[in-house]
Amino acid sequence: MARIRFNHVFIPLMLAAGVASFVLPPGAGEGVRGRMDIRGAFTPVSYPVRRVAHAFSSRWNKPEVIGLDVSHVSPDAMTEIQRLQNQVASLTTQLDVLRELSAGRELMGDAQRYAVPLRVVGGDAAGREWLTLRTGGADGLEPGQAVVRRDSLVGKVASVGSSGTSVRLITDRGFRISAQFGRFRQSVDGRGIEFAALKSPPPLVEGRGNGRLTITNLTLAAVYDAGLTAGDYVVLKDPDDWPVVVNGFIIGQVESIEKQPKATLFAEIQIKPRLNLMQLNEVMVVTEAGSAPARPAARVAPVVQPPARTAAAKPTTPVKKGGR
Numbered sequence: 001m002a003r004i005r006f007n008h009v010f011i012p013l014m015l016a017a018g019v020a021s022f023v024l025p026p027g028a029g030e031g032v033r034g035r036m037d038i039r040g041a042f043t044p045v046s047y048p049v050r051r052v053a054h055a056f057s058s059r060w061n062k063p064e065v066i067g068l069d070v071s072h073v074s075p076d077a078m079t080e081i082q083r084l085q086n087q088v089a090s091l092t093t094q095l096d097v098l099r100e101l102s103a104g105r106e107l108m109g110d111a112q113r114y115a116v117p118l119r120v121v122g123g124d125a126a127g128r129e130w131l132t133l134r135t136g137g138a139d140g141l142e143p144g145q146a147v148v149r150r151d152s153l154v155g156k157v158a159s160v161g162s163s164g165t166s167v168r169l170i171t172d173r174g175f176r177i178s179a180q181f182g183r184f185r186q187s188v189d190g191r192g193i194e195f196a197a198l199k200s201p202p203p204l205v206e207g208r209g210n211g212r213l214t215i216t217n218l219t220l221a222a223v224y225d226a227g228l229t230a231g232d233y234v235v236l237k238d239p240d241d242w243p244v245v246v247n248g249f250i251i252g253q254v255e256s257i258e259k260q261p262k263a264t265l266f267a268e269i270q271i272k273p274r275l276n277l278m279q280l281n282e283v284m285v286v287t288e289a290g291s292a293p294a295r296p297a298a299r300v301a302p303v304v305q306p307p308a309r310t311a312a313a314k315p316t317t318p319v320k321k322g323g324r
Contacts, residue, residue, distance in 0.1 A: 083150065085184055085193070114245060115148065115284035116140070121164065123278055129172035129209060130158065133165040133283065140287040141165055146246045148284050152274045153177070153236050153249040157285060165285075169277045170251065175207035178238035179215075179251055181228055195233075200226035205234060205251055205271060211278065213252055213271035216260060223257060223267045230254050234271050243286055250274050 124130035131154075135141060147154040147167050155169040170177060181198040188194075204217045215234075234251045236242060252271040260268045 085195075114243070114288040115286045117282055117284055118165070120281050120283060124166075129169040129207070129211070129278060131155075131167045131169065131278070131280065131283070133167060133285070135160070135165050141285060142287075146242055146286040148246055148249055148286065149275060149280055149282075151249055153246065153251050154275075154277055154280065154283050167283065167285075169207070170205070171207045171209065171211050171213055171273060171277055173207055173209040177205040177236060177251060178241075179203050179205045179234050180237035181226060181232055181234060181254075183232045198226045198228060198232065200228065202237070203234065203269070211273065211276065213273060215269040215271065216266060218267050218269070219265055220259065220267050221265075223269070228254060228257065228269075230256060246286060 118133040118135065120131050121134045122132040124132075141157060141160045143157050143159055145157040147156060153170055155167050155172070155175070158166045158168040160166075168175060179202070181200055181203060182195050183198070184193045185196050186193060201218060201222050203215045205213050205215055208214050213234075232254045234254065236247055236249050236251055239247055252273040255270040255272040258268050258270075260266045
């Protein structure tokens, strides 16, 4: 009888895995993912590496503040300005959502009142954009809960296990979010800045992997009518699938607007997240905000009117902002 060698087993397994990668859908293995309780085994290696990467990233990637001269502002003051800008955008959209819902309920504080901080201990070894959190006995964690960092949207809880909790990031391929465009501008009284929503059909943000987000469901005409330009903000607006307290959280900023190669009447909008989600060392899981109020039949019009259209905002030719 011929001896069975290593290659006799290894090569067929590799061929079977290659065929399965093209045949099986991307989410076919996610049911098994939640039952594989081995995430904690990689923590001694992944956690120190993540901490070192975060330290280098924080040192060289300084926060960016749009629309202000920050050449003489200290790093601490710049971070505070950015935090306040994000909070203005979040509260403006939350107010708009609550007015549309007309539920007569009072927004009880911000998302931090309903969230628990959890440490990130690793990423996903399978190439997907997921994070593993160290739960450490935290109560109330369930799949589908929103995950945020400061005033930026991070993702949703995918599974909860005894050795860790998996979070699917918004940049993961196939992740979809209903959103809204807006920008910061001088307030009418001239005493500060305000977040003005742009009037457009609801943009659908989709994760593309490798830290990328795109919007492909809007026509070039709709983008032109909205006056959308590079640098505008994209914020969450979906009270049906997300808690009201996280509506208005920053998804990212418009990086470029181009025509779709295969559908020239539609725009392809590249979105740059405000944070490097795969390098986060701590996140907040919103555990107690509850579901959004039921949507009434009658809806009111958006409160903030879009700014006047300018010729510079026409996106029929590629518009790019800096390099990646």
